[in-house]
Amino acid sequence: MRGKRILSILGTWVLGFLLFLLCVLGFCIFFASWHTLPPESVAIVREVWVREGALFGPSALPFRIRVVKNTKNIPVRLFVQPPPFGVVEEVLPLRGDIVFSFRVPLWRKDTITGNPYDGSIAFVGEVEASLRVVNYERLARRLDPVLARYAGAGQISPLLAAPEREGQELPRKRQDLLREILRLDFSQRVMGELGKLFQSLHFKLYFAEKVLEEASAPSPSERKIVIWKYLERYPWYKLEPQEMGKIIAENAEIFEKIMTYLREEHEKGETYEKLRGEIQEYFAQYIAQHPQSYVQELWEYAIEKVSSGHPLRLTPEVLRALSYQYLHGRPVFLENLLKNEDYTKFLVTQYGVEVKDLSIRITEDLAFRYPELLK
Incomplete structure (x- = not known):
């Protein structure tokens, strides 16, 4: 009997202690x-x-x-x-902004100077951005780091698939994921725009040289005047190389007017003057409606280089160096890659954020740590 009583008391104490632990655990879970x-x-x-x-x-x-x-x-x-x-x-x-910064390698110094000893110095774009969240639901679901780990980073953005394959660890916060996506996207856009810039600058330099071959202009200022007057007489040459193809495809009438204008040029009669006014008005309106079709700063840069009197050998190396020199003093060109209207709409639709403020500084990095520049 005594043993049963002891067991009963122990059982009661154990049961009471377990109930106490459950109560404490319940309170902890509730408050947690x-x-x-x-x-x-x-x-x-x-x-x-x-x-x-x-x-x-x-x-x-x-x-x-x-x-x-x-x-x-x-x-x-x-x-x-x-x-x-x-x-x-x-x-x-x-109501606050998401503020972050990242660094993107742009080019090596030896591509500008031609000095192989400058190869260890990279020009880097230091991007500082301020984003405003306009849709928190979209931000939370489209930039889900857990989804990236379970379903693959490609589910978040195709840009993250390559770093994942290379074994790079993905960020675990949404803001860091967004920063990495913007960094990779900006780097990709820079490479694409550089190719377009090389093509555009090549056309302008070649065009300006051909104009000067047909004119006698001894001084740099006279050479500039000759080229600008030629562009005013034939305004379609002002446009970026790809723009004229779009115009011809969409508006066959203006193409016919240009051909007639060129045929009537030697006569310089009433038809010529009339077509000249119509063509100049058309291209003035087109440039006003499509500002990206005419890059005046790039024309000024190309004309300055050609008018200097030093002959240019338009090799790929020279074109690359001239393009980098142009960009080095104009970071606004790079800023517009992330601030243009199409990209802003993409960010709002895809991730629920919009660019509020963005600036880029081009600096030198003495410690070369960017193997992608060697590809």
Whole structure:
């Protein structure tokens, strides 16, 4: 009897202790599920369990994402599923900006100077950007680092697929993911635009040299005047190389007018003067409607180089060096790659953010750490 009583007392104590632990655990879980959300902020929450009809069930990987906004000027309490089933991943300012910076290699110094000893010095674009979030739901779901780990980085952006294959670790925060995507995209866009710039500058230099071959202009200022007058007489040459093809495809009438204008040029009669006015008016309106079709600064740069009196050998190396010299003093050209209207719309549609402010400084990096420049 005595042994049974001892066992009964021990059982009661053990049961009471277990109930006490359960109560403590319940209180801990309950209080751990409550979070404080700062004033005017947004919380991105990930939770395992989701309500499906009358029952709760686990959601599929990478689980459910919920966005909670606090629009008040005071902190508010936020209930999240107890750990480890729920977690507040990130807290972002409701009206603040996402500010970050990154560095992108542009070119090596020896491509400008021709000095092989300058090959260890890279020119780097230091980008500082300020983004405004216009759609937090889109930002939370389209830049999901957990989805990137489970389904592959290509699900977030094709640009992240290559670094993932090379074994690079992906960022674990949405802001860092966005910064990496912008860095890779900007680097890719720079390489593409450099090719277009080489082509455009080559055309302008070649055109200006041909104009000067047919004119007698001893001084640099006279050479510039000759070239600009030629461009005023034949305004279609002002346009970027690809633009004239678009115009001919869309407007056959202006092409016919140009051909008639060239045939009537030697007569310089009434028809010639009339067509001249119509053609100049058409291209003036076209340039006003499509500013990217006429890059005046690049024309000024090309004419300055050709008018200097030093003969240019338009080899790929010379063209590359002249293009880099042009860009080096005009970082606005690079800034427009991320600030143009099409790219801004893409960022809003894809990731729910828009570029509010962006600046680029071109600096020298004495320690060469950019193997992509050697490709």
